[in-house]
Amino acid sequence: DTGVSQDPRHKITKRGQNVTFRCDPISEHNRLYWYRQTLGQGPEFLTYFQNEAQLEKSRLLSDRFSAERPKGSFSTLEIQRTEQGDSAMYLCASSSFAGGREQFFGPGTRLTVL
């Protein structure tokens, strides 16, 4: 297992288009998190899954954003009708109950909305 992976690593899209990102957590981790990071800021929490259940969502997650984790393994984050303000690095992290609260981060997907 090479850790948390994210795909794609970079995405350039035009305003108004939909985009979807994928996150594959560490295989035995049942908890999965999405964060967003803009220039000069730390990561900001978006949403959290335990297995397939989405247990917490930030107010940052507008109705244009939706996240799923259908089988409790990989997760997808979709942004509909992208806006220039959505340009950011989208980070995924995972953790296990047995491992305490350490979160392992993926490399991120950098989104640029033109």
Add this chain to the structure above:
Amino acid sequence: AQRVTQPEKLLSVFKGAPVELKCNYSYSGSPELFWYVQYSRQRLQLLLRHISRESIKGFTADLNKGETSFHLKKPFAQEEDSAMYYCALHSHPGTASKLTFGTGTRLQVTL
């Protein structure tokens, strides 16, 4: 609401000099604090957590509840310490919920 403040965007020190990266937090409950580090072209990774009370790569951090601080310290900086450092707070001890991050401090160690 919880908040983490890292007042310095950039800290530049000479090799061998002491390092202190500041972190203050606001949270009404009992927090759990972490330091994460991001080296150039690498992913964010955990450096240390306050409950472990351990030294990692020569770094230590003590939780001071009176001053609501969790400063990261190292007595002698090394070139390989150059990186982005984020202080983070876990706001629901006992559950696996979100981390609240500060804005980060870039540590630059020069010869």
